[in-house]
Amino acid sequence: MSIAAPEPKANMGRPEPRLDARLKVTGEARYPSDVPVGNPLHAVLVTSAIAKGRLDRLDTEAARAVPGVVEIFTAENTRELKPLEYTPGGGGASTSVQGLGPDIAHDGQIIAMVVAESFEVAREAAYKVKATYAREAPSASFGAAGLDEKPAGKEFPKAGDAAAALSAADVVVDAEYGTPTQHHNPIELFTTTCVWDGEHLTVHEPSQFVYGLKNSVAKRLGIDPAKVRVVSTYIGGAFGSKAQLTPRTPLVALAAKRLGRPVKLVASRDQGFTIATYRAETKHRIRLGARRDGKITAYTHDGREVTSRPDAYKVAGVSDTVRLYDFGTVATSVNVVHADRNTPGFMRSPPVVPYVYALESAMDELAVALGMDPVELRRINDVTKDTVSGKSWSSRSLMKCYDEAAAAFGWSRRTAEPGSMRDGEWLVGWGCATACYPTHMAATTARVRLLPSGEVRVQVAAHDIGTGAYTVIGQTAAERLGVPLAAVTVELGDSDLPPGPVAGGSTTTASTCSAVIKACDAIREKLVRAASTANDGPLAGRSPSDLSFTDGRAVASDGAAESVADVMQRLGTAALEEYAEYIPHGVQQDGIRKLYSGRAAMTGGPHGDKIMYALGAEFVEVRVHARTREVRVPRAVGAFAGGRILNPRTAHSQLMGGMIWGIGSALHEATEIDPREARYVNDNISEYLIPVNADVPRIDVIMVPEEDAEVNPAGVKGLGELGNVGTAAAIANAVYHATGKRIRDLPIRIEDLL
Amino acid sequence: MTPDHSARPEGRSSPAAPGLDRRSFLGAGACGAAVPLLGAASAAAQPAVAAAPDVRRPLDVKLRINGQDHRLALDSRTTLLDVLREEVGLTGTKKGCDQGQCGACTVLLDGTRVLSCLTLAVMAEGRAVTTIEGLARPDGSLHPMQQAFVDHDAFQCGYCTPGQILSAVACVQEGHAKDDAQIREYMSGNLCRCAAYPNIVAAINQAKSEMGA
Numbered sequence: 001m002s003i004a005a006p007e008p009k010a011n012m013g014r015p016e017p018r019l020d021a022r023l024k025v026t027g028e029a030r031y032p033s034d035v036p037v038g039n040p041l042h043a044v045l046v047t048s049a050i051a052k053g054r055l056d057r058l059d060t061e062a063a064r065a066v067p068g069v070v071e072i073f074t075a076e077n078t079r080e081l082k083p084l085e086y087t088p089g090g091g092g093a094s095t096s097v098q099g100l101g102p103d104i105a106h107d108g109q110i111i112a113m114v115v116a117e118s119f120e121v122a123r124e125a126a127y128k129v130k131a132t133y134a135r136e137a138p139s140a141s142f143g144a145a146g147l148d149e150k151p152a153g154k155e156f157p158k159a160g161d162a163a164a165a166l167s168a169a170d171v172v173v174d175a176e177y178g179t180p181t182q183h184h185n186p187i188e189l190f191t192t193t194c195v196w197d198g199e200h201l202t203v204h205e206p207s208q209f210v211y212g213l214k215n216s217v218a219k220r221l222g223i224d225p226a227k228v229r230v231v232s233t234y235i236g237g238a239f240g241s242k243a244q245l246t247p248r249t250p251l252v253a254l255a256a257k258r259l260g261r262p263v264k265l266v267a268s269r270d271q272g273f274t275i276a277t278y279r280a281e282t283k284h285r286i287r288l289g290a291r292r293d294g295k296i297t298a299y300t301h302d303g304r305e306v307t308s309r310p311d312a313y314k315v316a317g318v319s320d321t322v323r324l325y326d327f328g329t330v331a332t333s334v335n336v337v338h339a340d341r342n343t344p345g346f347m348r349s350p351p352v353v354p355y356v357y358a359l360e361s362a363m364d365e366l367a368v369a370l371g372m373d374p375v376e377l378r379r380i381n382d383v384t385k386d387t388v389s390g391k392s393w394s395s396r397s398l399m400k401c402y403d404e405a406a407a408a409f410g411w412s413r414r415t416a417e418p419g420s421m422r423d424g425e426w427l428v429g430w431g432c433a434t435a436c437y438p439t440h441m442a443a444t445t446a447r448v449r450l451l452p453s454g455e456v457r458v459q460v461a462a463h464d465i466g467t468g469a470y471t472v473i474g475q476t477a478a479e480r481l482g483v484p485l486a487a488v489t490v491e492l493g494d495s496d497l498p499p500g501p502v503a504g505g506s507t508t509t510a511s512t513c514s515a516v517i518k519a520c521d522a523i524r525e526k527l528v529r530a531a532s533t534a535n536d537g538p539l540a541g542r543s544p545s546d547l548s549f550t551d552g553r554a555v556a557s558d559g560a561a562e563s564v565a566d567v568m569q570r571l572g573t574a575a576l577e578e579y580a581e582y583i584p585h586g587v588q589q590d591g592i593r594k595l596y597s598g599r600a601a602m603t604g605g606p607h608g609d610k611i612m613y614a615l616g617a618e619f620v621e622v623r624v625h626a627r628t629r630e631v632r633v634p635r636a637v638g639a640f641a642g643g644r645i646l647n648p649r650t651a652h653s654q655l656m657g658g659m660i661w662g663i664g665s666a667l668h669e670a671t672e673i674d675p676r677e678a679r680y681v682n683d684n685i686s687e688y689l690i691p692v693n694a695d696v697p698r699i700d701v702i703m704v705p706e707e708d709a710e711v712n713p714a715g716v717k718g719l720g721e722l723g724n725v726g727t728a729a730a731i732a733n734a735v736y737h738a739t740g741k742r743i744r745d746l747p748i749r750i751e752d753l754l
Numbered sequence: 755m756t757p758d759h760s761a762r763p764e765g766r767s768s769p770a771a772p773g774l775d776r777r778s779f780l781g782a783g784a785c786g787a788a789v790p791l792l793g794a795a796s797a798a799a800q801p802a803v804a805a806a807p808d809v810r811r812p813l814d815v816k817l818r819i820n821g822q823d824h825r826l827a828l829d830s831r832t833t834l835l836d837v838l839r840e841e842v843g844l845t846g847t848k849k850g851c852d853q854g855q856c857g858a859c860t861v862l863l864d865g866t867r868v869l870s871c872l873t874l875a876v877m878a879e880g881r882a883v884t885t886i887e888g889l890a891r892p893d894g895s896l897h898p899m900q901q902a903f904v905d906h907d908a909f910q911c912g913y914c915t916p917g918q919i920l921s922a923v924a925c926v927q928e929g930h931a932k933d934d935a936q937i938r939e940y941m942s943g944n945l946c947r948c949a950a951y952p953n954i955v956a957a958i959n960q961a962k963s964e965m966g967a
Contacts, residue, residue, distance in 0.1 A: 002906060002956065003952070003953075004907040004908075004953045004956060005905075005906075005907065017904055017905070017907070018904075020912070021903075021907075022896070022904065023912075024909055024912030024915050025886075025896065025900040025901075025903045025904055025909075025912075025915060025916075025919060026846070026886065026887070026890055026896070026900065027844070027845070027846015027847070027885065027886035027887050027916045028846070028887075029912055031845075031848075033839075033845075033849070034839070034845035036843060036845075118829060119840065120829045120831045120832055120836075124831075184947075185947060186911070186947055187848070187850040187856055187858050187911075187913045187914045187945060187946070187947050188850065188911070189849060189850065189851075189852075234911075234912065234913075235911060236848070236850075236912070236913025236914075237910075237911040237913055237948060238911075239947070266849060268852060269850075269851040269852065269853065465911060466909075466910030466912065466948050467910065468910070649907050650907070650910075652907070653907050653910055653948075653950060653953065654910070656950075656952060656953075657910060657948045657949040657950060658949075660949035660951065661949060684851065684853065684855060685851055685855045685856055686853075686855040690945060690947060691951070692942040692951075693937075693938040693939075693941045693942045693944070693946075693951040693954065693955065694938040694939050695942075695951075696938070696949070696951045696952060697934075697938070698952070699952055
């Protein structure tokens with residue numbers, strides 16, 4: 001065992017190495033743009049240089065004259081593409097801005113695509129496309145003229161009379177917080193390769209939802225979805241950016257069809273900032289009222305979120321924050337602010353990253369106002385019954401997480417006074433915050449096949465975006481069928497397989513493994529029946545409940561056993577195959593039918609009979625240099641409870657990576673916007689800062705054992721989006737502790753601390 | 755009103771922008787050579803001078819990649835990265851930004867780590883190119899650095915991994931893996947968005963002793 005592969009505790013599986021590890025360290029793992037296709041043409045996008053107005057003229061003459069250019073696609077020759085409705089959820093279109101003009105709705109909108117014999121030629125020609133615009137002044141973000149702000153819905157969580165409770169409170173915190181635009185920036189670019197074989201289209205594209213992409217591409221092309229296959233075997237990071245149809249894909253498909261050759265697009269890094277989605281900037285006003293003894297009596301949270309002009313994307317994280325503590329009374333609202341921007345979308349832990357940042361900062365301010373330890377404040381307000389709905393929790397281990405993380409961190413040595421823990425030139429600050437993520441389950445299917453040799457094949461169009469899905473799905477089948485992991489082959493990421501869930505909402509492990517368990521159990525059932533009802537044989541006449549499976553054998557409690565091969569011979573079959581559908585409690589019965597047509601059906605979090613969340617506690621140390629105000633995070637400790645942990649190794653990596661994302665959120669990441677042009681200024685990954693190796697000295701991840709039989713058959717809550725929630729608030733709180741300065745707008749920079 | 759730049763083929767970033775990489779680990783010679791050549795390419799519309807090579811006319815280039823010779827007809831603007839991926843079929847080398855910022859395209863040139871997106875293919879002529887596909891032994895057994903990355907789960911999505919591994923091999927060979935702090939500094943030109951950084955450091959620590967460093 002090592003730090004990367006922790007010893008399993010109660011209710012945890014083995015820390016097996018990833019099934020795809022060898023492929024990934026040898027370069028053999030084929031990401032979509034790696035898949036060889038015969039004699040492809042290469043596409044380069046041309047994007048708009050204004051954010052609002054009209055494309056008056058697009059002069060492609062010089063571009064067409066470049067030898068090797070085959071065709072240039074513009075609004076003129078792509079009109080046959082059918083407009084799609086914008087879909088805020090998994091699958092569907094990421095934006096309603098799909099055409100190449102003449103109307104320009106955001107900076108960096110695709111206005112043309114050059115297709116040529118080589119990438120170099122296509123790029124040269126793309127530079128020669130000349131556009132003339134009728135420009136209008138755009139509204140870039142909060143504070144601009146011409147914004148359109150409206151409520152994001154009819155109703156938001158509310159309980160009791162918060163206004164009255166606030167005026168009666170002994171202590172009130174009233175503060176405003178802000179979070180910036182962030183871009184996912186997976187290292188893999190947004191690529192699409194389309195290949196037609198007669199009427200059949202194959203799309204190689206990194207996707208978090210191949211069934212969604214298949215169906216929405218088909219709709220936009222106006223063809224039968226049965227004729228479209230999407231292959232996305234390995235995905236080079238996604239974080240929410242690859243869950244929907246973006247405008248590029250149908251263009252590439254159309255080009256390949258019309259030109260009769262495969263077409264390959266690898267969009268540039270800066271184009272990725274505007275041709276896909278991002279995390280929109282948000283603003284928050286929070287009021288917390290409390291009694292002198294620390295009991296919270298009122299919580300109000302008013303959120304505002306930027307979105308595009310046509311699409312009302314929102315995350316409305318108040319529906320999560322209101323669950324966190326026993327608030328007494330609650331009043332919330334969320335507005336969307338329409339600006340001349342591309343449409344935002346899901347980015348790792350979409351609702352909770354900004355909203356929990358704001359709440360957990362306010363909690364720290366309340367602890368300071370009360371003169372109380374921030375951990376104790378959370379303990380006093382730990383909740384068993386939801387303030388808004390009155391529902392109980394399926395399981396809740398928040399204070400266990402706080403206690404384990406605090407002990408590992410050494411929290412008891414903290415002195416409360418800001419600036420009191422100075423170490424030479426460095427002002428030391430310690431802070432903490434809560435992490436949470438709703439436990440989501442999605443309708444899904446899976447197919448499992450067992451051969452007499454003990455070889456198992458699991459097939460589902462789920463996705464491994466780096467999460468370890470291949471491995472935990474394989475482990476689940478191996479465990480259930482009693483075969484070694486090495487005997488299991490897992491196939492994912494191909495819309496020719498039975499449909500799986502969108503790799504979003506941290507649903508994949510919980511949902512897919514629940515379907516795999518169901519399919520494996522159906523196979524076991526057949527084996528058990530054949531072995532126990534046989535006229536002869538070692539297990540004849542045994543009670544089915546007495547049999548288990550291990551090492552490729554059905555085994556009774558007294559040791560009598562029969563090999564799976566023999567049982568299958570008894571059945572007269574050379575393979576046992578089962579297809580299973582898992583419909584989580586709370587999802588309509590048509591959930592699977594919807595899934596086949598590319599729509600995700602999801603439930604969980606606050607929406608079921610019980611409140612279901614994975615929780616954690618994060619503690620960080622910051623060091624702020626006394627003169628330069630440089631901020632470093634020398635160490636962070638997170639303790640997390642997420643139900644059953646199928647693989648402590650991959651779980652550790654996800655949680656650790658999430659916490660590092662939180663460091664990025666707190667100190668590095670922000671897409672800067674030119675307010676005059678509504679344009680992203682730092683649209684590259686040298687100026688859009690993400691954490692690098694030197695930014696990350698020490699991260700300790702503690703997995704707190706937790707059992708929850710109510711969430712789903714796998715007992716899994718999902719960890720992919722838990723780790724990066726809370727980190728930013730913990731850092732902001734630690735910066736306050738170090739310096740006495742409360743920075744409420746992220747990211748925290750040197751100039752904020754001067 | 756029309757902005758000066760009328761359209762944005764690849765946004766506003768010039769492919770030949772100076773300040774080539776994040777931590778400047780690429781030798782200045784390679785960067786210096788890339789700029790004028792790309793500049794020449796963008797001026798391709800000028801009338802061709804007799805005998806001057808047309809940028810579109812295929813060049814005859816010999817490359818030695820992973821011990822194998824390849825003879826290729828190339829556009830002079832083609833980067834080593836695009837040759838590896840599109841011409842030779844070695845797709846283990848990844849395109850993550852195409853402008854020297856992420857490190858995903860790192861390969862070894864005569865044992866030195868370089869960004870193949872900032873290296874024109876012609877510049878690699880006569881030099882030994884090592885990609886991720888050339889790191890394991892012919893019998894299939896993994897290089898100690900590859901094995902260490904597996905052992906320490908030093909990746910998640912795996913996309914930056916080939917570049918990380920080649921950079922890590924060079925980091926050890928350069929003598930820049932003396933302690934954790936030095937490894938972190940000298941590996942900071944390779945971005946990992948999944949943020950496997952602590953595991954990458956652990957992997958390099960394991961591999962460096964097996965590599966005899």
